[in-house]
Every structure is written in structure tokens, then in C-alpha cells.
Amino acid sequence: GAVVSQHPSRVICKSGTSVKIECRSLDFQATTMFWYRQFPKQSLMLMATSNEGSKATYEQGVEKDKFLINHASLTLSTLTVTSAHPEDSSFYICSARDGLRNTGELFFGEGSRLTVL
């Protein structure tokens, strides 16, 4: 099956610094990628949808200047948490859709646990 690689799996940073999380589709072209945030014992909260080569579409309540998303190629999307604060600590998961095969399901990365001190 299609593989999505997400890096880093864990990151600890100081308050006020920025953190970049990468999401790569390894064996398919990800025309659309989604970024989710998951709080403990809760479901996935969709943060934004990104299409290759265009600006991300953010969900209501998600600060686009805080969570910068770039989808510069068909295999890479990045999420940058700018000026991170402890309340940004969470589990972030990316997923991708294979635009060519269009089989319907999403392929997920392994997630990145961000801890802001």
C-alpha cells in the first residue's frame, strides 16, 4: 500500500521557537494532503487541507499564521508551528490522497508528538 512518512515523530522545543513537521508520500503523488491535530483521548481535528502548488485551506478557528502549511511538491507538505507555546503541544498527523489512483482512502503518516516547554 501507499506509504506516508512523517518526521519527526517526536519533538520537544522551548516556548517561542518554531517547529517544522514534514509529511512525504513515498510511492505516490499526493495531490491533496490533510493536517490533523489530535488531543488526548479525542478524535482527529482537521486543521487544513493543502493542494499541491496552492495555498492551504484552513478550518474555522485554526490560525493560518500560527500553523503555516506548505505543499510545494506532489510528495511533500510541511507544517510549521510558529512561536510555539505549551498549548500547542499535541499529536499532529498528516494524511494524503493519491490523486492518480484515486482509490478513495487516505494514507496517514505516523504522527508527530510536539511538546512545548
Add this chain to the structure above:
Amino acid sequence: AQSVAQPEDQVNVAEGNPLTVKCTYSVSGNPYLFWYVQYPNRGLQFLLKYITGDNLVKGSYGFEAEFNKSQTSFHLKKPSALVSDSALYFCAVRDMAGTYKYIFGTGTRLKVLA
């Protein structure tokens, strides 16, 4: 608007017994339905999907799900549970408005007891 409901926060089942994890949906038009599983501190793994065709869908690890249009349900089932099936299970429906957004249920934690 599309929505998915998983009425049970947790399901406990003894090893070897059949398991069911419930999911109901609300969509306009024909639904694209999915089940995913999440192990601790991991991403989601695809289990199975219903798009069209047979109402009984077979997926990974011996799981299956039955699409029931009249009851708007898509329950996940397995004839004989394993301790290793213990995980968090998410039902999802795909937004058919062209955005390819997926709406996830709140998740059901399955605990299989030895």
C-alpha cells in the same frame, strides 16, 4: 452536512468472542465510508472501505463491515477478537462536495480481554 457517529466510547470483548464497533452516518447522496485503526502514538491505518458494490466489505486483519443503507450504519465486525486488536477505531465518511475532506467519528476504544 455529512456526519459520522460512533455511539460507544469503549467496547470490551473477551478474546475469541465476536466484536462489533458501531458507526452510523448522515450524508446526502451515496456515501464513501471508511474504517481506520490507531495504535498508541501512531498514525491511522486503513482497514476497509465501502464505495459501491456488496454491502459486506472485507478488510485487513480479518475485519469486515456491513453497509446498511436503511439504517445508515456501517458497523465494524470481526468473528473472533484477538488481544492485539485492542486499539482505537475510527469510522469516517468522505465529503462528496469535491473537497475530499474526510469526517471522522469520535473514535471507539476496543479492549480485548485475555
